[in-house]
Amino acid sequence: MSGAVEQVRAGEREARVRPDAAPLLEAVGITKIFGALKANDGIDLAIRPGEIHALLGENGAGKSTLVKILYGALQPTAGEIRWNGEPVRIASPAAARRLGIGMVFQHFSLFDALTVAENIALAVPPRESRAALAAEIETVSAEYGLPLNPRSIVADLSVGERQRVEIVRCLLQKPRLIIMDEPTSVLTPQEANDLFSTLDVLVAGGVSVLYISHRLEEVKQICHHATILRHGKVVGECDPQKETAARLASLMVGADIRALSGEHRSLPDAPVRLAVTDLSLPPPHPFAVALDHVGLELRAGEILGIAGVAGNGQDELFGAISGERRSERSDAVTIDGRPCGTRGITARRRLGAAFVPEERLGHGAVPRMRLSENVVLTRHATDGTLRRSGVIDRLSSRGIVDRVTKLFDVRKGTPDPEATALSGGNLQKFVVGREIDRKPGILVVCQPTWGVDAGAAAVIRQALIDLARSGSAILVISQDLDEILELSDRIAVISKGRLSEPRPTAELTREEIGLMMGGVGEGGHAH
Amino acid sequence: MGAAEAILLTVVTAAVPLLLAAIGELVVERSGVLNLGVEGMMIMGAAGGFAAATLSGSPYIGIFGGLAAGIVMAALFAFVTLFLVANQVASGLALSLLGLGLSGIIGEPFVGTPGTKLPALAVPVLSDIPLVGKVLFAQDILVYAAAAITFGVWWFLYRTRGGLIVRAVGDNHGSAHALGYPVIRVRLLAILFGGACAGLAGAYLSLAYTPLWIENMTAGRGWIALALVVFASWLPARVVVGALLFGAVSILQFHAQAMGLGIPSQFLSSLPYLVTILVLVLISSNRSVLRVNTPASLGRPFVPDR
Structure with missing residues (x-):
């Protein structure tokens, strides 16, 4: 992470002091057992009125169970759960x-x-009437800085706006405690800052917030207190402002996370492996985005990151590059110099490309098929060992599953379960690993570490970097700006179906990218 | 009575059973359930309605008979799909086959029995308006009921909290459940309402359209009603337009024959189904129209997690 990033984030808020008051909500010795798994094991948690209390932990640490x-x-x-000191049962x-407990969900x-x-x-x-409710919505949205048009259809809203709807909806119930599950994971930095301002107003009014996040920098910035979970137990409590992000991370993981190896590189002379030229496509359905004269060149050995807020054409761009949607012109997409704009996904795979879509279940993998069968689905055309005289070789496909399992630490109950039996993070590891294992010349990957914990994310990112170092070209489409900044040699931003000119990562600040993601200016506007 | 008035009159009577069945199914589908058993519920409504009217001697009692028969069939479907979580498509198809068979048994004693037709209730003054007076204001009670139910459904869906909940359940049953709405109960009521409407549609056929019991007398109208809901992209006002259009097409054959046009009658009687297929193809090819109003949870069974 670059120094500029730190600068934008730090120093905007004064130090927070945890309010000295009796807890509003207290959880004592909470234990939850699912079959053989102890998801929560004697958890104690005390949230005071008017504080933002961070709940930190890896995937599977028991955060979601506790929140539920x-x-x-x-x-x-x-x-036992106590509310204002009284034992209560929340049925x-x-x-x-x-x-008085409200919740803003991660998946809206x-x-x-x-x-x-x-x-x-x-x-x-x-309420008495629709007008009364509309007036109330307007009052609340003005009071907390959450602008909304009550008459908009939700499908037409951006992710940030949807979150505002969730928050306003929660606030209208006059909650004393708001639970927020990874609220910034889908927001631009500016939108996240707006959210933090709203939280400031809330806690100033005495409302408490239980704040669940992976993002340690932002926890340090806005939270008064943090409780850290690991394997279903509380492993520590601290004032996150006084800890370093590295120390918080090692508390969460129980070990130090190894830093990624690899500098951002500049490769102006390397051969172009994937080129998209003047690609325009109409939207496939009314909630989709039209691609508007998109162009990019991806060179051997480099990782190009495409940042952007969800719903700005990422899915459409992915579909056009992978061949799920073909374009009219053959030269709109070329792979290693061979035009393939009008050809389908299998033809493009044969040219050496591999694709990982954003939605892992249903798009990246068939839910009710075994992992070995899912291996065959994306690799049958390019991997001769999977077929013997036209018949699927199950030993070979299971061998690939075992290899990916070992390399990416995919955790599963049986050796070859159905895709739907894996947890989200583990399936993500499998879907990404399946393609990386192929050693493709070109890899296009959406949200490579969506929903996986910090340790596994580091493994996936390192594998991507290593693949690029071996001469492959990698296109990463992600809404996670930290990830983009960490991985990419060059960065472009997609906004309303238009792609900005890619620029070297070293030249860009987080703020500039954020403004471009919000559709403000192209390129150098933010200087 | 002029020729134009006569044609309008027959179009309306052909449209009413389609409208009743379709508006009921619209509510069912808006709640996220696909009940393909409309044909079966409708034919049971026709048989039950005719039996009740003949046994009691009153066509008005017959209406209740049709209503009850439709509701019983719908309750069976609801039990199987909501509580046993059976596949909705398979259950709906089975319901249609069951209804056709069962109605044959119920109707058996009544084959050839003359029925009593629902009387027309003329609204004074208004029914004297030239051309449209008789068409709109001198109809039987089920025609007025169809109009009232259609308006009621629109008002309910778009102007009441209950209707909002139905639409919410059909759009995203997971979220509706998370907010504390009783998904299963909402769907149960919607399915029963759909059954009642299909029952009324059937009763209209055997009590007003052709006051007789004839086996398989719905003749595929239930399927046309299903197509109508998609045609209308789940909007009540468009169901009215569609019902009139489909009614007009199905009536056309009789008028064409009466006028002695040299078109084979088999072709004309297959016209409503051809139009149905054509319209469905046209609508499905324009995915953008479909996507805006299609209930997103349509046909997806709901099982709350514990």
Whole structure:
């Protein structure tokens, strides 16, 4: 991570002091057992009024389970929850809301086909009239700096706007405690800053926030206190402002995370392996984005990162490069100099390309097929060992599964389960690993580390870097700016279906990229 | 009565059973359930309605008979798909076959029995308006009911909290459940409402359209009603337009024959189905129209996790 990044983030807020008050919510000895797995093991947690309390931990550390228990979606096997010192039983999410606990979900629980006002109406007790509710929405959105048009259809909104709907919906219930599950994972840096301002207003009014995040820098910036979970147990509590990010990370993981090896490189003379030239495609459906004269050149040995807020044409660009959507012109996409714009995905794979789509279940893997069968699906055309006189060689496909399993530490119950049986993070490791294992000349990957924990993310990123160093060209499309900055040699930003000119990572600041992601200016505007 | 008025009258009577069945199915699908058993519920409504009317001597009692038969069939579908989580498509197809068979048994004693037609209720003054007076204001009670139900469905779906909940459940049952709405109960009520409407549509056929019991007298109208819902892209107002259009096409054959046009009658009687296929192809080719209003959870079974 570059020094410029630190500069933008630090120094905007004064030091936070944890309020000295009796806890609003206290969890004592919370234990939850699923079959043989102890997801939560005697967890103690105390949230004081008016504080932002961070809950940190790796995937599978038990954060989601704990949060579901606090929100009434799960019942603890043992332990007690106290609200203002009184023991309570939170039987359902509705009961949690009645107590004054609100939740903003990581994957938004909104209704796409309904308007903003309708979405909010569904979550709050009936109001006198629609007008009364609309007025209330406007008051709250003005008060907390969350601009919204109540009449917009949710499907048309950006991710940041959707999150605003969730937050306003939560605020209208007048909560005393708001649980936020990775709220910034899909936001631009500017949108995240707006969110932090909203949180400032909230805690100033005495509301508490339980803040779940992987992003240690932002936890350091906005949280008063942190509780760290590992393997279902509390392993530490601290004031995150006084700790380094590295120390927080090692508390979470229980070991030091190894730093990535590899500098950002500049390769102006390397041969172009993937070229997209003046590619325009109309939107495939009304909620999609048109690609507008997109062009890029990807050179051997380099990693090109494409940053952007979700829904700005990433899926459409991926589809056009992978061949899921063909273009009219053959030379719109060329792989190693061979035009293939009109050819399908298998033809492009034969030319040496590999693709990892964003949605792992249903797009990257067939849910009800075994991992070995999923291996055959993407590699049958390029891997001769998978077939013997036209018949699938199961030994060979299982061998690939074993190799990927070992290399990327895919955790699964049986040697060759159905894809749907894997947890999200493990399936992600498998889907990415399956393609990297092929050693493709060109790899196009969306959200390579979506939903995987810091340790596994480091393994995947290192594998991508190593693949590039061996001469492959890699295109990374991600909404995670940290990831883009860490991996890429050059960075371009996609906004409303248009791709900016790629620029060397070293020349760019996080703020510049953020502005471009928000659609402000092209290239040097932010200087 | 002029020729134009006569044609309009027959178009309306042909449209009413389609409208009733389709508007009920629209509510079912808006709640996220695909019930392909409309044909079966409708034919049971026709048989039940005719039996009740003949046994009691009152066509109005017959209406309740049709209503009840449709609801019983729908309840069976709801039990199988909501509580046993059976596949909706397979269950719906089975319901259609079951209805066709069962109605034959119920109707058996009534084959050849003359029925009593629902009387027309003329609204004074208004029914004297030239051309449209008789068409709109001198109809039987089921025609008025169809209009009222259609308006009611629109009002309910877009103007009430209950309707908002139905649409929410159909759009994203996971979120609706997370917000504390009873997904299964909402869908149960929607399915029963759909059954009641299909039952009424059937009763209209055997009590007003042709006051007789004839086996398989729905003759595929339930399937056309299903197509109509897609045709209307799940919007009540478009169901009315579609029902009139499909009604007009199915009536055309009789008028064409009466006028002595040299078109084979088999071709004309297959016209409604050809039009249905054509319209479905045209609509499906324009995915953007479909996607905006299609209930996103349509046909997906809901199982709450524990």
